[in-house]
Amino acid sequence: MSTNDPTQTPKRFHVKSFGCQMNVYDSERMGDLLSAEGMTAADSPDDADVVVLNTCHIREKAAEKLYSDIGRLRQPRADGSRPTIVAAGCVAQAEGAEIAVRAPAVDVIVGPLAYHRLPQLLEQARQQRAIDIDMPPVPKFDALPARKVTQASAFLTVQEGCDKFCTFCVVPYTRGPETSRPAADLLREAEGLVARGVKEITLLGQNVNAYHGGLNLAGLIRELAAIDGLARIRYTTSHPRDMDDDLIRAHAEVDKLMPYLHLPVQAGSSRILKAMNRAHTRESYLASLAQLRAARPDIALSGDFIVGFPGETEADFEETLTIVREVRYAAAFSFKYSVRPGTPAATMADQVPEDVKDERLQRLQAVIAEESLAFNRSTIGRRCTVLLERPGRKPGQLIGKTPWLQSAIVSLPGAKIGDLVEVDIVGAMPNSVETVPVSTREGTAA
Ligand code: 5AD
Numbered sequence: 001m002s003t004n005d006p007t008q009t010p011k012r013f014h015v016k017s018f019g020c021q022m023n024v025y026d027s028e029r030m031g032d033l034l035s036a037e038g039m040t041a042a043d044s045p046d047d048a049d050v051v052v053l054n055t056c057h058i059r060e061k062a063a064e065k066l067y068s069d070i071g072r073l074r075q076p077r078a079d080g081s082r083p084t085i086v087a088a089g090c091v092a093q094a095e096g097a098e099i100a101v102r103a104p105a106v107d108v109i110v111g112p113l114a115y116h117r118l119p120q121l122l123e124q125a126r127q128q129r130a131i132d133i134d135m136p137p138v139p140k141f142d143a144l145p146a147r148k149v150t151q152a153s154a155f156l157t158v159q160e161g162c163d164k165f166c167t168f169c170v171v172p173y174t175r176g177p178e179t180s181r182p183a184a185d186l187l188r189e190a191e192g193l194v195a196r197g198v199k200e201i202t203l204l205g206q207n208v209n210a211y212h213g214g215l216n217l218a219g220l221i222r223e224l225a226a227i228d229g230l231a232r233i234r235y236t237t238s239h240p241r242d243m244d245d246d247l248i249r250a251h252a253e254v255d256k257l258m259p260y261l262h263l264p265v266q267a268g269s270s271r272i273l274k275a276m277n278r279a280h281t282r283e284s285y286l287a288s289l290a291q292l293r294a295a296r297p298d299i300a301l302s303g304d305f306i307v308g309f310p311g312e313t314e315a316d317f318e319e320t321l322t323i324v325r326e327v328r329y330a331a332a333f334s335f336k337y338s339v340r341p342g343t344p345a346a347t348m349a350d351q352v353p354e355d356v357k358d359e360r361l362q363r364l365q366a367v368i369a370e371e372s373l374a375f376n377r378s379t380i381g382r383r384c385t386v387l388l389e390r391p392g393r394k395p396g397q398l399i400g401k402t403p404w405l406q407s408a409i410v411s412l413p414g415a416k417i418g419d420l421v422e423v424d425i426v427g428a429m430p431n432s433v434e435t436v437p438v439s440t441r442e443g444t445a446a
């Protein structure tokens, strides 16, 4: 069967992202690299000569998506060709050798810390499969070209990896030990983004609030806030253990820092948190939130939850339900515990049966949905800005985010993506809010 023609230089690429926001950032940077090689982005994998699958290994289901995509991509197209297939991301890092055996159609296997070498790997792949799952000491960021973002809101990776070793989690194995990028590099990258029209920057890291690149995270946020033209700063994902006083103070003092915090607790039972090696208890977590709310009373909170961790009893699970009620989360993400080979929890006794996990997940998601709607309702009557990020479904509509990260539909003649529009929140749905632009309401619109 004919495959890609090794004498032809590939011209079009498509990067598909799975998983977390860090992967979205990495996918964008792989796109920048391939563009710098003279390639152009294709909207669909069907039109691409090179398809990069930027994978996620956090749960088993996420990892399986790689193999089903490879199965589709390796089918010859009408002209007998097939794209060069790149397996990137955390599955590539964790299962590189297995991918090579299980999916021989894959041409390049590259881990999340080595993707700056993608052009060379594609070159090598013309001869034979190329694999690079090193965790090189020289950071990839120095080897990447300038960013070409066009969005109003952009990600900026400031810290990568994790040393916390929660017993369920693969991240310390796939993203390596915790490392922070130097603050000076980040300020330069941020200035470049703002020069390209970016209005909002979300600082990314697996443990973003453990950032220590010459400044701590609060210091970095304060420096970024001084950049003219940058309107909003966010950061994610934080660990409760690293929520220090300085960062809490920044929420009170830095106007550009948005009143929203994603602070995963994972479970409501301190007994389960201990088995998870989370280094916080239910009580210490709630105490951090109380401090945050004292500093910034309108702060919206979100979290992650795992149900069915080994040994979780019905009583433990009920503590998860009560913490959701007690915190009044604006949003939350919840998952069934997924066994990850090589992590301590995988071999713990008392694994919870699948049907129990299913049932608990449904009950938890019902409570989370009620709380999100209640949060959205509580914002009715507030006046705030919305950063417009993308077109809406109907003509004349644009979709953006409120300071509390709610999706908001805005209809304002003449408004465009990248604008910050002042609105009143007038209605609440489970996943969005209805707004009226202040200028329309006061009859001053064009
Ligand atoms: N099973 C289920 N969920 C997991 N997460 C991490 N590892 C697992 C696992 N093995 C969840 C956590 C984390 C989020 C990114 O994914 O809630 O915060």
Ligand code: SF4
Residues within 6 Å of the ligand: 162, 163, 164, 165, 166, 169, 170, 171, 172, 206, 207, 239
């Ligand atoms: Fe995984 Fe825990 Fe590190 Fe988060 S803090 S990345 S859950 S090991």
